[in-house]
Structures are given as C-alpha cells and as structure tokens.
Amino acid sequence: MPAGPGMAARWTAAVLLLGLAVSVMLARLWVAGQAHELAAAVGPVWRSHKGFDARRLGASLWPWAVAAGALLIAQQRSPQLWRWALLVVSVPTGFITALPPLGSSRLQGVERWFVLAAPVWSPLSAALVFLIAVGAGRVLTQPLAQDIAGSGLRLRLRLRGGGRTRFVVMEDRVRLVRPHHTDAVQGRLRELNNLAIPFARLETIEPIVLDGTSTVYPLPNGTVLRLSEGSAVRLTGSGQQWVVPIADSDRVAKLVRERVRARTSSEVSTPTAEQWRAAMRKRELIRKSGTGKGGRAPSDYRLGFILFTALAVASFDANEGWVDKSAGALVFGIGAVGCLMAWRNAAAVVRLAEEWPQLPADGQPSPPQTRPWTSSDGR
Structure with a gap:
C-alpha cells in the first residue's frame, strides 16, 4: 500500500x-444584500428596509449554522457525510435568497437581470456547496493509502452492484450497512x-476473486449481498462470514489489517444467551413499531433529539425575559434528554444485534454450500 500524501496535507x-x-x-x-439595495434605490421608500441587508439575512441563519457545525463535529470521523451536514445551512440560505426583492422590475439592463436571477443563483450556490463538501470528503478518503489506515x-x-449497500471501515469495527433484504x-x-464485526473478534481478512457462479451470498441475519x-x-x-464484492480488494484488505493491528480497544465481551434473546425481542419490537409516528428505531429518537434541541434553542432566542427563556428551554430540553436516553438504549440493542445476529453459542459460521471464489492471497 502506498504511503499517501500524509494526513497533514489531506486535512x-x-x-x-x-x-x-x-x-x-x-x-x-452578500449578492442577495446587494440586490435588495439596488431594488430599494429605485423603489418606493417603504420597500427600502434595513432588514434585507446581508448582515441581517446572515443573522437569521445562525441556528442553522450552529446545527450544521454541531453535525460536522459529530461526524468529524466521517468526512464522506460532511456534504449532508452542510446542506443543513446551505438549503435554508437558498430558500431565503431565492426570490428577487420587491421593486426588481424597475431596474434596467444588467442590474435587472442580475437581481431577477435570484431563483438561479440560490440553487446553484447550494449545489456548489454540496459538491465542494464532496470534494473535501474525497481528499481525506481517496486514494486508499497507508496514511488513511492509521488515521x-x-x-x-x-460495493460492486450493491446499490445503496456500503462496507464501512470504522476505527474499531467493520460494518455492512443496508444489505439487501429478502422479505417485507x-x-x-x-x-x-x-x-x-469488531476488530477484536475479526479472524480472517482475505482478498479473493469471485468466479461468477453465485449471484447472491446469504448473511447470518437473513439478508444477502449481491x-x-x-x-x-x-x-x-x-460467528459471521461475509463475502464483500468491492473494487481494489487488496488495498481494502491491507487497510483493514493495518487498523486491526493498530486498534487500541479492549476485548469485547460475549453476551449470554439470555442477554442475546432479550436483545432480539427488543429489536423485533422496534421493527414492528415501523417508521413515523410511534417509531422506536434509533434514527427516530435521534430525529426527536435534534428537533427538541432546536426548539429549546429557538424558544430561548425568541422569548423575552429570563423567566420565559428558561421555561421554554426547560420544557423542550426535557424532551431532548428523554429522546437522547431512548436513543442510547435503542442503539445498544441494535448494536448487539449487529455484532451477534446468531446466538453466540452457535460458534463459527457454517461454510457456504457453494464456494463463489476461485483464488485468494493465501492468508
């Protein structure tokens, strides 16, 4: 595996x-503020309002900017997700600047087209921010090299032909995200x-070549990989075995091995049969709750935590007087804390189910009925 440019250069x-x-x-x-100034210069006096300058427009976006900053901090180890965090502030920016100011039709020439093009500038700027964030994520994660392995x-x-399925290499484990389901x-x-599979339990990391004899590979939780x-x-x-079709498998295998060698996490305990069965029952209750109202999935509680936190901040900012500010923030803050605790509990259940899809006493994974690979590196 090449050394790479170094994490200092990447960062x-x-x-x-x-x-x-x-x-x-x-x-x-700034462009939106300039457009409002141009329109105000030729329009009636009542249309010229200081609330439309760039500084005040920016001040109205500070809650979204804080939310985006918090998401960036939370996802600092996942640079490929930064683009979604920046959308939290770039999309509201596009909305509040998407309409031309009143009085734009009175302008002439280049200034007229400059101001009336607001519905074009706004989505273009949001798309450009998204693409730049994608580039920032790629700078830190591509190409795969030695410096990334230790980062x-x-x-x-x-995955090749995997649709939305992703193979995620984390700091202490590998994950398969959104494998293909086989039933409703x-x-x-x-x-x-x-x-x-936590690194502490990872036993085999082998680059192989698939021969095309099988089109799906069954996973221990009933899902499949194409x-x-x-x-x-x-x-x-x-107790699991994965066959992950992925480009540049040699480098991916070497990267995982390097992280396994460098891991600092301690050995992970194996759940008892009673703990495993209790977690499976809770997982099925979460699944039966479905999505939307009444959902008990970690993502539902995470969304509730974000919404209650945003409402607490908005209530504190909008109310006048410390009593009203504190009361509103306290009410919504209690909701945020409740969602946070439920989120942690649900996430713990899902985490155990991810690591142990089968009863731990079952031991090693059963060998596949067909061996869909023809060669390996012998490791």
Whole structure:
C-alpha cells in the first residue's frame, strides 16, 4: 500500500475546501444584500428596509449554522457525510435568497437581470456547496493509502452492484450497512439489517476473486449481498462470514489489517444467551413499531433529539425575559434528554444485534454450500 500524501496535507486541503464552501454561502448572502439595495434605490421608500441587508439575512441563519457545525463535529470521523451536514445551512440560505426583492422590475439592463436571477443563483450556490463538501470528503478518503489506515477516519466504500449497500471501515469495527433484504418484514426498518464485526473478534481478512457462479451470498441475519465476477474481500468473526464484492480488494484488505493491528480497544465481551434473546425481542419490537409516528428505531429518537434541541434553542432566542427563556428551554430540553436516553438504549440493542445476529453459542459460521471464489492471497 502506498504511503499517501500524509494526513497533514489531506486535512489542510479539506479545511481549505470547507472554507471555500462557507465563502460561497457568504457570497450568496452578500449578492442577495446587494440586490435588495439596488431594488430599494429605485423603489418606493417603504420597500427600502434595513432588514434585507446581508448582515441581517446572515443573522437569521445562525441556528442553522450552529446545527450544521454541531453535525460536522459529530461526524468529524466521517468526512464522506460532511456534504449532508452542510446542506443543513446551505438549503435554508437558498430558500431565503431565492426570490428577487420587491421593486426588481424597475431596474434596467444588467442590474435587472442580475437581481431577477435570484431563483438561479440560490440553487446553484447550494449545489456548489454540496459538491465542494464532496470534494473535501474525497481528499481525506481517496486514494486508499497507508496514511488513511492509521488515521481513524471512517471509510464508506461502495460495493460492486450493491446499490445503496456500503462496507464501512470504522476505527474499531467493520460494518455492512443496508444489505439487501429478502422479505417485507426486513424492509420495514433497514437500519436493523446492518451487521458489524469488531476488530477484536475479526479472524480472517482475505482478498479473493469471485468466479461468477453465485449471484447472491446469504448473511447470518437473513439478508444477502449481491455478487458479481471480480475482486472481493472475505471476512470472518463473531460467528459471521461475509463475502464483500468491492473494487481494489487488496488495498481494502491491507487497510483493514493495518487498523486491526493498530486498534487500541479492549476485548469485547460475549453476551449470554439470555442477554442475546432479550436483545432480539427488543429489536423485533422496534421493527414492528415501523417508521413515523410511534417509531422506536434509533434514527427516530435521534430525529426527536435534534428537533427538541432546536426548539429549546429557538424558544430561548425568541422569548423575552429570563423567566420565559428558561421555561421554554426547560420544557423542550426535557424532551431532548428523554429522546437522547431512548436513543442510547435503542442503539445498544441494535448494536448487539449487529455484532451477534446468531446466538453466540452457535460458534463459527457454517461454510457456504457453494464456494463463489476461485483464488485468494493465501492468508
């Protein structure tokens, strides 16, 4: 595996790109402010309002900016997800600047087209911010090299022909996210179909070549991986065996091995049969709850935590007087804490189900009826 440019160089480029994305949003606010000034100069006096300048437009976005910053901090190890965090502030920026100011029709020439093009500038700026954030994530995660192996960054790798399924290399485990479900029950809450093998239990990391004799590979929780001829990685551990069709399997296998060697996490305990059965019962209750109102999935509680936290901040900002501010923040804060605790409990159940889809006493994974690979590196 090549050494790579070094994490210092990668982080420098990523931070510069994030700064460029912020500059694009600030530039859009400045352009919107200039458009309002041009329109106000030719319109009636009542249309010229100081609330439309760039500074006040920016002030109205500070809750969204804080939310985006919090998401970036929470996802600092997952640079490939930064683009979604920046959408939290770039989309509201586009909304509040999407309409031309009143009085724009009175302008002439270039100024008229400059101001009336607001519905074009806004989505373009949001799309540009998204693309820049994608570039920042790629700078930190591509190409796969030795410096990434020791960085602790979470890598989300596409599977060949896998659709939305992702192979995620984390700092202490590998995960299969959104494997293909085989029945309607599994399709209700796909986040309950994920699988994980902690590095402490990872036993085999083998690059292989698929021969194309099988089109699907069954996983221990009833889901499947779609196979196609080409390179892949075979992993075993926690009573599981995965065959992951992925490009550049040699580098991926070496990266996982390097992280397994460098891991600092302690050995993970094996759940008892009673603990495992209790977790499976809770997981099925979560699955039966479905999505939307009444949902008990970790993602539902996470959304509730975000919404209650946003309402607490908004209530504190909107109310006047410390009594009203404190009362509103307290009410919504209690809701946020409740969702946080439920989120942690549900996440613990789902985490155990990911690591142990079968009863731990079952031992090693059963060998597949067909061996869909023809060669390996012998490890």
